[in-house]
Structure formats: structure tokens, C-alpha cells
Amino acid sequence: MASLLGSSPAFLARPVAKPHSISCAQVPRPPSAQNQPPPGEQPQQSVQSQPQQAARPKRAGGADSTDWVASSLTRRFGIGAGLAWAGFLAVGVVSEQLKTRFEVAQQQANTKDVEQEQEVVLPNGIRYYELRVGGGDVPRPGDLVVIDLQGRVAGGGEAFVDTFGEGKRPLALVMGSRPYTRGMCEGVEYALRSMRAGGKRRVVVPPGLGFGDEGADFGEEHVQIPPGAMLEYVVQVDKVSIAPA
Numbered sequence: 001m002a003s004l005l006g007s008s009p010a011f012l013a014r015p016v017a018k019p020h021s022i023s024c025a026q027v028p029r030p031p032s033a034q035n036q037p038p039p040g041e042q043p044q045q046s047v048q049s050q051p052q053q054a055a056r057p058k059r060a061g062g063a064d065s066t067d068w069v070a071s072s073l074t075r076r077f078g079i080g081a082g083l084a085w086a087g088f089l090a091v092g093v094v095s096e097q098l099k100t101r102f103e104v105a106q107q108q109a110n111t112k113d114v115e116q117e118q119e120v121v122l123p124n125g126i127r128y129y130e131l132r133v134g135g136g137d138v139p140r141p142g143d144l145v146v147i148d149l150q151g152r153v154a155g156g157g158e159a160f161v162d163t164f165g166e167g168k169r170p171l172a173l174v175m176g177s178r179p180y181t182r183g184m185c186e187g188v189e190y191a192l193r194s195m196r197a198g199g200k201r202r203v204v205v206p207p208g209l210g211f212g213d214e215g216a217d218f219g220e221e222h223v224q225i226p227p228g229a230m231l232e233y234v235v236q237v238d239k240v241s242i243a244p245a
Contacts, residue, residue: 110135111198136197141176160223
């Protein structure tokens, strides 16, 4: 009995040390799966954010942009004309795709330079000379037309309007609408009615269809048109399209 009682304390002393509980207390608990982000998530977000910054579209340059056309029409004819031009751009792309190769080739073949100028006199006194016969559409009232224009007093003098040349923008107008764009007059509109897209004319306008007895003063160009002056223009039709409803 004494030997058994004496050995019991040694037998009971083993669990008192609790080596495993002490070592567990020193090791921190790992974070739970809910709070810990999945591995590789943060690098994926940074990789995805970089292409988004690089893929931002750049604004089109001034040479390729057609916003100036809509702005010009909006200032002179109201927001409806500007919206119509935007519709023309959308519809024009589709209509060009629908054209057959034969139609495009025929239009280009019909546009040709004139070897010798011939004078044509209209009943209202306008005289014009064909420089190039266009093979495109004829502008009608309500159509959207883009033209290049150069005008001066007949017999010489400085040009009061000139959109020809590199870096210059053509004029956008709606056939039959008022007021006229800067430098244009009623006589030019008469000449446009019988022209086709791609065509080019030299037009002589009498005073009654020009700026009349009042003349005109183009302050920015420092050019004055005297009363009763006859005008001489060079007109080129760049684009004609039926205005969307």
C-alpha cells in the first residue's frame, strides 16, 4: 500500500505540466477563411485596372472631326439642323455601304474636268463656266450640302471668302434656308441648283442677286464690297445628302 501511495504522486504529476496547452497559447490563431481574402485577388484587381486606364478613347483630332458642321448649322438654323446633320452622318455610312461597285464607278466616271470653258447665261443674268462636271447627286431644297467657296468683286480685288486650300474648312448649308452662310449670296444658290456633287464652277453674279445697292462689309477680312458690285465666285460641291426627316 505504501509503495502504491508513494508512486501515485509521480503518476499524477504528468498532466500538471500541460506542455501542449502552453505551446498552443504561444502560437497565434490563424485568420478565419471569411476575413482572409482569397490568394491572388489583389494582383488581379491591379492588373485589370491598368488596361482600363490605357483603353480610354482619345478624342478625335480637328482634321477628322465633323463636329464643326453640326455647330455651324446649329448656330445659323437652330438645333434641328445640327441634329439632322448628325443623322446624315449615321445614314450616310449605311447608304454608302449599300451602293454597288458599279454605281460608285459610274459616279466617278461621270466626274470629269472640262477641257474648254463655255459660258452659260441664265435668264436672271447669272453667268457660269463649268470647270469640272460632277457625277454625284444634285442638291435640292432641304438637302444638306458641303461646298468650297471663293468670292471676290468681279474684275479683281481681294477675296472676301475663301475656303480652298490646306487647313481651311468648307461651308455647310441647308439648301433653301436663310440666312446665308458668310460670304454666300442668292446668286450662288441659283448656281448650286444645277450642279452635282464633285462639280466645280466659276460663277459671275449680277448685283441684284449679290449684295445689291447696300454692298457688304467683311470686317474680319478687311474687305468691303461696294454697292452695286458684280461678284465672281468659284464654287465646288463636296457632298450632297438628303436631309433625314
